[in-house]
Amino acid sequence: MKAWRLPPPVLLLLPAVIVLAAIVLLPLLLSLYSSFTPFRLTRPETIYDWVGFRNYERIFTDADFWIAFGRTVLLLTVALNLEMILGLGLAMLVERFTRGQRILRTILMFPMMFSPILVGFQFKFMFNDNVGLVNNALQSLGLTDQAIPWLIDGTLAFIAICVAEVWSSTSVFAIFILAGLMAMPRDPLEAARVDGCTPWQTFRYVTWPFLMPFAFIAMTIRSLDVARAYDIIKIMTDGGPAGRTEVLWTLIARTAYSDARMGMANAMAYVAILLSIAFTAYFFSQLGKARAQVAADW
Template structure:
C-alpha cells in the first residue's frame, strides 16, 4: 500500500523565493564565514583551503587600527543616532501642528532619504571643499571668515562633516515615524493633563514622550543597522582620511579585503561588525519592549 504525498501549492509558490534567498544570501554568508577562518587572499585563490582557525580574529583583537576603527564607529553611531532623533522629533512636533498642506510637507521631508548615499557623499564633498565649497563661501561672504576652513582635511572637522551628511540623509526616518506616532496618539490624555494644570512641557514630558518611545526605539533599531554599516558616504567624502581619522570598521574591512587582498582577515572583521550591529539591535529591542510594557501598564 503506497501513500501519495502531495506538495502543498503554497510551498510550490514559495519555492522560487527560497531558492533565490539560498543562492543570494545563505551561500555568500556561509562562504564568507568559512573564509574568515582561512588565510584566503584574492591574489592567491589556493589559499582558500588553508584553514588557520581563529588566527584572523586573534590578530584583529591585537590590532590597534581595528580597535580605533571600532571605537570610532560606535562614537559615530551614537552621535548620529541621537542627533537624528532630536531633529526628527523636532520636525515631527512642528509638522504635527500644521493644519493645511501637511501631506505636501510630509512628502518634502522624505526627499533627502530618497537620494543615494553615494550621491549625498559627492554632494557634501563638494559643499565642504575648502577651495570651491559653498560652506566656506558663505562663511567668508556672510560671516567674515578670512581663511578657508579645511573641513575634510582636519580630522575632527572631517568627522563632523560625515555626521552632518549622514544626519541630513536620514533624519527623515525619525521624522516620519515619530509623526506617525503623534498622529496615532489619543488626545484625551493631553486634554486631561491640561485640565489638571500641566504646562506644555510637562504634558510633553509625561504624556507625549512616553507614548512616542516605542516609535523612537523602532527608528533607533532601523537606523542603528544603517549607520553601523556606514560605508558609501565615508568612502566618497574622506575615504577614511585624513590619516585614518575617519576610518570606520566597514571602510577598514573593505580596504583590507580589496586593496590589501586579505579577504579572510576582512571577513573576520566584518563578522565582528555584524555582532556589534546585533548587540545594538537587541539593546533597542529590549528598550522597545520595556516602553510597550510601560504603556500597557499606564492604560490598565
C-alpha cells in the same frame, strides 16, 4: 512495496530551503570558513590553509580595527541622537500645520529620495575648503578669513560626515514620530494640563512616553543603517585623511579589495555584524518595553 517518499510538508518547503541555502547559507558558511584562512584574492590557493583563530586574534590586538569600531559606535551615537532630536522637533512643528501638512510631509522626505552616493558628493562639494559653500558662507559672513580644512582635519571631517548623515536621514525619525503624534489622543494632554503640568512636563510625562515606540522603530532601522555606513564616507573622505574617518565597513572594504586580504576582511565583517545585532537587539528590547507600557488601548 511502496517507494519511500519525502513527507509532503518537507517536500513543499524544500524549494525555499534550497533557494535560501544557495543564495544565503552557502556564501555565509564560505565566508565564515574563509575567515579561518589567510585567503588573499591574489593567491587563491591560500583558501585551503587553515589558520584557526589567527585572524580573530590579530583583530583583537589591531588598534586600527578597534579605532574604526569605536568611531562607528561614536558615529552611531552622535548621528542617531541628533537625528532623533531634530526629527522630533521637525515632527512637532509639522504637526501644528492643519493646512498644507501633506505637502510638508512630502517635502520632509526629499532627502530620503537621494542616493547616499549623491549626498556624499554634494556634501563633499559643500565642505570643500576652496570652492565649498560652507567656507564661502562663513567667509562672506565675516566669521572667518581662513579656508577651514573641513575634509582634511580628522575631527572636522567626522563632523562633516555627521552633518551629511543627519541631513539625509533625519526625516526617518521625523516621519515615524509624526505618525506617533497624529495617532495620539488629545484628551490625556488636556488632562495633564489640568493636573498641573507645565508644557515641558506634559511633553516629558505624557507625549514622550507615547512617542517612544515610534522613535525606537526609527532607531532600530537607523542603527542598522549607520552600523553599515559606507557610501557617504567612501565618497566624502574615503576613510581619510590617513584613516582618521575610517569606520568598520570602509576598513573592511579596504582590507578585502585594496589589500586583497579576504580572509581577514571576513573575520572583521563577522565582528561588525555582531555589533549590528547587539544594537538591534537592544533597540528591540526597548521598543518592546515602551510598547508594553503604552499598550494598545487609549
